[in-house]
Amino acid sequence: MAEVEIKAENLVYGKPRLITDEVMHYCPGCSHGTVHKLVAEVIEEMGLEGASVGVSPVGCSVFAYRYIDIDWIEAAHGRACAVATAAKRLNPQNLVFTYQGDGDLAAIGAGETIHAAARGENIVTIFINNAIYGMTGGQMSPTTLLGMKTATTPYGRDPQLNGFPYKIADMMAHLDGATYITRQSVHTPAAVRKCKKAIRKAFENSMAGNGYSLVEVVATCNSGWKLSPVAANKWMEENMVPVYPLGDIKSTTLPK
Amino acid sequence: MADKEVKLMKGNEVIAHAAVRCGCDGYFGYPITPQSEVMETLMELEPWKTTGMVVLQAESEVSSINMVYGGAATGKKVMTSSSSPGVSLMSEGLSYIAASELPCLVVNCQRGGPGLGTIQPSQGDYFQACKGGGHGDYHLIVLAPASVQEMHDFVGLGFDLAFKYRNPAMILADGAIGQMMEKVVLAPQQPRRTQEELLAQCGKWATTGKGERKEQNICTSLELQSELMEKINERMQAKYREIEQNEARWEEIECEDADYIIVAFGSSARICSATVEMARKEGLKVGLLRPITLYPFPTKPIEALAERGVKGFLSVELNAGQMVEDVRLAVEGKAPVKHYGRMGGMMFNPQDVLDELKDKLVK
Numbered sequence: 166m167a168e169v170e171i172k173a174e175n176l177v178y179g180k181p182r183l184i185t186d187e188v189m190h191y192c193p194g195c196s197h198g199t200v201h202k203l204v205a206e207v208i209e210e211m212g213l214e215g216a217s218v219g220v221s222p223v224g225c226s227v228f229a230y231r232y233i234d235i236d237w238i239e240a241a242h243g244r245a246c247a248v249a250t251a252a253k254r255l256n257p258q259n260l261v262f263t264y265q266g267d268g269d270l271a272a273i274g275a276g277e278t279i280h281a282a283a284r285g286e287n288i289v290t291i292f293i294n295n296a297i298y299g300m301t302g303g304q305m306s307p308t309t310l311l312g313m314k315t316a317t318t319p320y321g322r323d324p325q326l327n328g329f330p331y332k333i334a335d336m337m338a339h340l341d342g343a344t345y346i347t348r349q350s351v352h353t354p355a356a357v358r359k360c361k362k363a364i365r366k367a368f369e370n371s372m373a374g375n376g377y378s379l380v381e382v383v384a385t386c387n388s389g390w391k392l393s394p395v396a397a398n399k400w401m402e403e404n405m406v407p408v409y410p411l412g413d414i415k416s417t418t419l420p421k
Numbered sequence: 422m423a424d425k426e427v428k429l430m431k432g433n434e435v436i437a438h439a440a441v442r443c444g445c446d447g448y449f450g451y452p453i454t455p456q457s458e459v460m461e462t463l464m465e466l467e468p469w470k471t472t473g474m475v476v477l478q479a480e481s482e483v484s485s486i487n488m489v490y491g492g493a494a495t496g497k498k499v500m501t502s503s504s505s506p507g508v509s510l511m512s513e514g515l516s517y518i519a520a521s522e523l524p525c526l527v528v529n530c531q532r533g534g535p536g537l538g539t540i541q542p543s544q545g546d547y548f549q550a551c552k553g554g555g556h557g558d559y560h561l562i563v564l565a566p567a568s569v570q571e572m573h574d575f576v577g578l579g580f581d582l583a584f585k586y587r588n589p590a591m592i593l594a595d596g597a598i599g600q601m602m603e604k605v606v607l608a609p610q611q612p613r614r615t616q617e618e619l620l621a622q623c624g625k626w627a628t629t630g631k632g633e634r635k636e637q638n639i640c641t642s643l644e645l646q647s648e649l650m651e652k653i654n655e656r657m658q659a660k661y662r663e664i665e666q667n668e669a670r671w672e673e674i675e676c677e678d679a680d681y682i683i684v685a686f687g688s689s690a691r692i693c694s695a696t697v698e699m700a701r702k703e704g705l706k707v708g709l710l711r712p713i714t715l716y717p718f719p720t721k722p723i724e725a726l727a728e729r730g731v732k733g734f735l736s737v738e739l740n741a742g743q744m745v746e747d748v749r750l751a752v753e754g755k756a757p758v759k760h761y762g763r764m765g766g767m768m769f770n771p772q773d774v775l776d777e778l779k780d781k782l783v784k
Contacts, residue, residue, distance in 0.1 A: 216630040220491070230639045236628035239641035240487065242515050247484040248491030252628070254475045255447050255497045259630045277487070280480040336751040 194394025196384035244275025246281035285342025285376035295386035303389035437462035439576035446497035449488035456530035486514030493523035496627030516555030520642030524583035530599035533766035541766025542596035547743035569603035671719035681709030695771035723751035733782035742764035
């Protein structure tokens with residue numbers, strides 16, 4: 166096939182400049198690729214390419230630094246918000262954000278996350294909640310739904326045996342230092358647009374020195390859930406969203 | 422702040438003053454006895470108003486060492502301090518910092534363990550400091566101060582070595598050195614590096630934000646391909662061999678003609694220097710070799726003394742016998758090597774050490 170010349174005026178969509186050409190390791194249907202794209206677009210649109218530092222977690226997005234062309238620090242499991250705290254305090258001119266999953270953020274990193282928010286650190290956390298440890302092979306996480314089957318809850322999550330899931334975003338909304346807490350998704354084009362707006366608002370919030378922002382993205386892990394990408398989206402809508410309802414939870418300014 | 426000042430200060434307080442004066446960019450800590458005066462002094466000094474240094478009380482030692490990791494990744498001169506149980510919590514972070522080849526300074530004002538143990542002085546963390554602590558093949562550069570002045574001097578030295586080798590450095594003090602007051606000459610105030618100076622020094626690796634730079638800077642210790650991970654390990658090991666070659670530091674007191682050598686570091690060495698005087702008065706030729714760096718360990722001078730025909734070595738430590746293993750490795754069977762120690766926060770006196778030396782080596 167002959168190469169088609171694309172005229173600038175006809176170009177309506179393209180890969181964000183900050184997304185590298187590296188082949189992503191994410192499974193087809195996974196939400197990470199979409200959220201990476203939104204993060205890259207917002208950084209570009211805000212003109213912060215040269216002043217952004219991401220902190221990647223342990224989990225599926227451990228290699229986020231391969232895909233978004235900014236400086237990155239790879240944190241130990243759960244410690245991203247502590248790492249980001251210092252990176253931001255020592256370089257207040259930079260946009261510093263963490264990108265974490267539910268195992269990293271709500272299990273092993275709950276302490277670091279909550280205290281960074283409580284202190285009102287001017288950082289942003291992008292929180293991908295797919296209710297499962299994806300990279301490790303589909304074990305139960307703190308946000309795994311009751312009855313949900315995982316590698317460590319093969320007969321479904323039983324509260325007597327495995328405890329209850331918790332809504333860390335709602336908990337964090339009680340903290341004075343956390344000023345913007347929102348829960349989004351990326352399973353439809355409309356949801357993607359809303360999620361991008363939320364990421365932009367969070368990044369602006371942090372650059373304005375208005376404390377801590379959390380963008381939770383209710384996401385799919387079709388491989389871990391053992392569903393097709395389409396079925397995973399449907400399952401998420403029917404099961405995850407009622408437990409983790411979408412929309413802004415808190416949007417305010419730091420108390421005086 | 423005046424240029425050069427002579428003060429009477431606690432070892433822990435001096436750490437804080439030395440940090441500000443050497444142009445440290447950030448301190449992240451968590452209170453624990455017997456080292457809490459470090460952060461307390463920094464909070465009193467309010468260096469953010471003078472030099473712009475960041476001081477932050479974290480929610481745990483796990484968090485404070487990861488703050489140090491985040492700060493070090495951006496090329497800043499950052500540090501923390503703690504005591505034994507807190508340093509155990511930092512071990513994961515120290516492994517990551519060493520593996521990511523980042524510079525930082527950690528002060529361990531040791532207390533007696535294991536477990537919650539006691540708040541009294543100990544040297545029970547020699548293994549933890551020198552043989553790993555965290556997982557994997559890495560080393561900290563370990564400095565052992567024996568005076569309040571050395572507490573001061575090793576802050577600057579620790580940072581210099583940490584940046585020279587892009588490796589975490591540790592000041593392994595103990596509750597006695599941290600809590601005792603002595604005369605100290607404070608260094609003149611150095612300005613913190615400007616961002617231009619920082620970029621000149623660390624621009625190739627520090628995650629400062631790309632700015633005009635084309636390539637990304639990424640601080641990570643992850644490499645899933647074994648062939649590449651082995652190469653990274655080999656590079657780190659080559660660095661450690663270089664450190665071992667160049668950076669061993671020690672002090673010899675009356676070792677030249679000594680028949681018996683006491684090897685002791687930190688507060689133990691202070692006590693043992695009096696033992697040497699007592700022994701010499703009795704006509705017993707005893708010398709003291711004081712390792713100043715515990716890693717790299719001063720193997721060569723100990724080896725040389727053994728080759729010269731020293732009749733015996735006594736490793737005197739406030740623990741159950743840790744450094745003695747390194748002394749034995751250096752002596753390589755050429756002479757008897759014994760250990761004397763006390764634990765649980767108890768100290769020996771110079772006479773105890775002399776009695777043990779006679780009992781174990783002079784027969």
